[in-house]
Amino acid sequence: MKADAVPGPWTEAWLRLRRHRAAMVSLVILGLVALASLLLPLFSPYHYAVPDWDAIFGEPRWQDGHVFGTDNLGRDMLVRVMWGCRISLLVGILASLVSVLIGVIWGTTAGYVGGRVDSVMMRFVDILYSVPFIPLVIVLSVLFGRNFLLVFIAIGAVSWLDIARIVRSQTLSLKQREFIEAAQALGVRTPAMIFRHLVPNLLGIVVVYATLTIPTVILFEALLSFLGLGVRAPLASLGSLVAEGVTNLQSHPYMLISPAIFLALVICCFNYLGDGLRDALDPRDRGA
């Protein structure tokens, strides 16, 4: 970038984000956790699912190579916690993508088309807001058994409501702008209008709320796993590891500590990152 060039909106946002210390630290920590969760299980001598009957309930110790200790089947907790991070991050990011996709399409359509379509679509969102979804998803996972795909779909389907509302209100204000009028005058059709002209202008706010959706989704998945409804047994998510820790709380509290710390750390970082992104990207706060 040349010194006299005006920075583009994304460069400017990145510069603003870089000044947000907590957000940058969070970004680095999240990157490290993601990297560790990918690499550590590859290079560890231990496997997340293979029991070791000689190492049951080993306290955390450097000398044995079990830094986080071992669980009730002698499996290395470090590898299991890293697998838990993998699963939780994967669920969080993928399910958030699903909900963002639904929310953006729903919100822009309602906002851009307007009129009766808008009021029907938003009334539908209002109704869904009153549905006690989390209890329903709990029931569903009980009934369908532990189906990982179902957990994805259910979480993604629940968390799009907020994004739909925010995107709609932003679309309403974008609709008044000249470039939309110009596009209309050129005869751009509605789908092209939404995807080529509206969505790119909404990306900032969408990125912010997608980032803030990830921690709620991770917590939701952890809750399901905690109730024994998430991932299947030898595999672990942070929620199921916390549940195992709670079961052995009285005798082996270290089994709760390590997954709980990582769960809190990941959620914390996403929240800070979301805060930072909001400061950097949310048009409502700009210029203040």
Next chain:
Amino acid sequence: MAAYLLRRLLIAVPTLLVIATLAFVLLRATPGGPFDGDKPMMPEIRRSIEARYHLDEPLWQQYLRYLGDLAQGDLGPSFQYRNTSVNELIAQGMPVDIIIGGSALLLALLGGGALGMLAALKRNSWLDHLGMSIAVLGISVPVFVIAPLLILVFAIRLQWLPPGDWVAGSWRHALLPVLALACPYLAYIARLMRASTIEVLASPWMLAARARGLSTHSILLRHALRPALLPVVAFLGPAFAGVITGSIVIETVFGLPGIGRHFITGALNRDYTVVMGVTVLYGALIIAFNLLADLCQAWLDPRVRLK
């Protein structure tokens, strides 16, 4: 105002219908039934039981029967607890949930509000930074981690409080569940309250109040509190829905005899009526609470139009 209330109540009816229908369809779309136990059952007995609960009728007829009973406030008989109706189960569990959930919400509102306001007044002091760091932690640590940690510290190690179970009227048994349930909402409300108080303190009418020589005390309580509470009140609706979910977890961890436990065991045992009844009840409570929050918002700020 009256017209607004009436309209909101009228909207609540189709919403509840959607919830009931959703619960019915989802439950019936899944394999397995309430009487597929481990023990094989004689076909005649099975048929007579199914006939007693109208499970032999076509689905649409069961659906209409369910809606008809629901309209009269009858949630039907439970399948797992013979001779007990869902209404009775809910009536048994409700007091526990009202005490735990109500106290938790109140604690979150009062504690979070006070902490947030304090942090805003001492903005950028060590108190503010410490408080808000703890608040982010509070949001990030889920209820099902806080609850066992509280048990570990206060019940197992220090032995100050009982680790679970429920004795009606005993505050010692209620304290830990209430604390665990209130934590995330207390933290969230503290953050909301801090942000809104800072915004209000920077507004021109606060300057005007100061210029009139009012005391700090009177400025805060009579002029700043009301507008600063608005976002907190708006959050009460979602917070209430969250407390319902949290109460399910809390009841599981502490072994409390509330509605949530019936809900989980009901789901495990394919107890259709219990699951549907509790789902509809939750939906109705969420609707009612959202309405209450909207009314409060209009009362706090007359510029908020009830439409």
